[in-house]
Amino acid sequence: MKLVISALVMVLALVACQTKPTKVTSEQGVIGAPEKLMDGGPVILDVRAPFEFNLAHVPGAINIRWEDFSSQDPNSRGVLQDDLFAVARRLSLIGIDPDSKVVILGKGKLGAGEEGRIAWTLEVLGVKNVHTALHTVAREMNPKGDEPPVKNKSMWKPVVDESLFIDSKNFKAYATQKLPPLKMTGKKKSKKAMDLPVSSLFGMNFNEAKLKVVILDVRSSAEYGINNLTKYKNVKAPVVQLEWKEFFTDSNTVAKDLAKKLESKGITQDKIIMVISSHGVRSGAVTFALREMGFRQSVNFAGGYEQWK
Missing domain, CATH: 3.40.250.10 (Rhodanese-like domain)
Known part of the structure; x- marks a missing residue:
């Protein structure tokens, strides 16, 4: 009887010492926007850091950062680049034009508002069909789960919403x-200085x-x-x-x-x-x-x- 009890104790001890299975977090159907948000094959942007993006991302998503479209001046990093036409050209290369549907993925409240910042940038440039969602929102882009190729758009000139x-x-x-x-220039006001600032x-x-x-x-x-x-x-x-x-x-x-x-x-x-x-x-x-x-x-x-x- 003692031998049976001892053997049972050893079995239980071995079971308890076994490594616990790795917890797998699914990228599909977690918290996020309604399924219809992905309808119509939108351009999907992911604003997380490259390291996080490379660990896991929605198939077809394109990794961008808000800094990509902003000033390099350390005293005004949040100001958009002066050449917004150049920004529009870059967007056309990743399949975005004013008529595009764009879904921007990020970390939500765990981030720093990067998704909304990119959404604001796109609206400044005239892209109006823009939505934000958590990066955990996913949808099968094709049966194999492959990354669909990026389709370029024709070059377009932004209609800036000032x-x-x-x-x-x-x-x-x-x-x-x-x-x-108004600033005075010498004895006369220049035409530029005459304008209200x-x-x-x-x-x-x-x-x-x-x-x-x-x-x-x-x-x-x-x-x-x-x-x-x-x-x-x-x-x-x-x-x-x-x-x-x-x-x-x-x-x-x-x-x-x-x-x-x-x-x-x-x-x-x-x-x-x-x-x-x-x-x-x-x-x-x-x-x-x-x-x-x-x-x-x-x-x-x-x-x-x-x-x-």
Whole structure:
């Protein structure tokens, strides 16, 4: 009897010591956008780091980074490249033109808004059928699961939507609610200096628009507490803080039910919303989300605090 018990104990011990099976995480059908999002064979972009992308990605996805389309100036990394026609040419080589359906995959709230930033960039260039989703969303692109070849598009000239962004000079003017003085060149004003340095926003003159402006800071509460625009005496426009993550659902789609919370903070659809983050990535994502939610007078200050300094 003792021998039987001893043998049983040894068997149980051996079973307990065996290596546990590796947990396999499926890339298919996890949290994500509705299945119809993949209908029509969209161009799929993946904005994660190359290492993560190479570990696993949706068949046919193309790995890009928001930095690929931005300034190389270390003081204004979030500003788009000057030559947007060159950016459009690059997009045509990966199958994107203004009529393309584009699905942008990323890490959602575990990332830093890169998907929304790319979505905003595409909309600036005139590509309007753009969606965001988690990278875990997958769909069999073909029965074998092979990578479908990238089909180039014809070269196209972007129709830039300038209402989606605001430069540093204009941002400062509306934030301080003060027009900068015209510069004098010698005894005469040059034709260039005669031009107002501040553009009209959404068809309104400066005095009309400045009364509708609200600044939306979409950094974290911790970042906001360390430094924000309310600490600058010359800033007169109201400043509201709401973290960028609140603008997206857990499945990385736009949180359209956030409108009531925004209204409770004084952000309504008749306001001009100037969105700011560190260097235009999170603010780009939020500008994209706000437009999807119906806040059409939203602009991204792509230079962010990095350029403000």
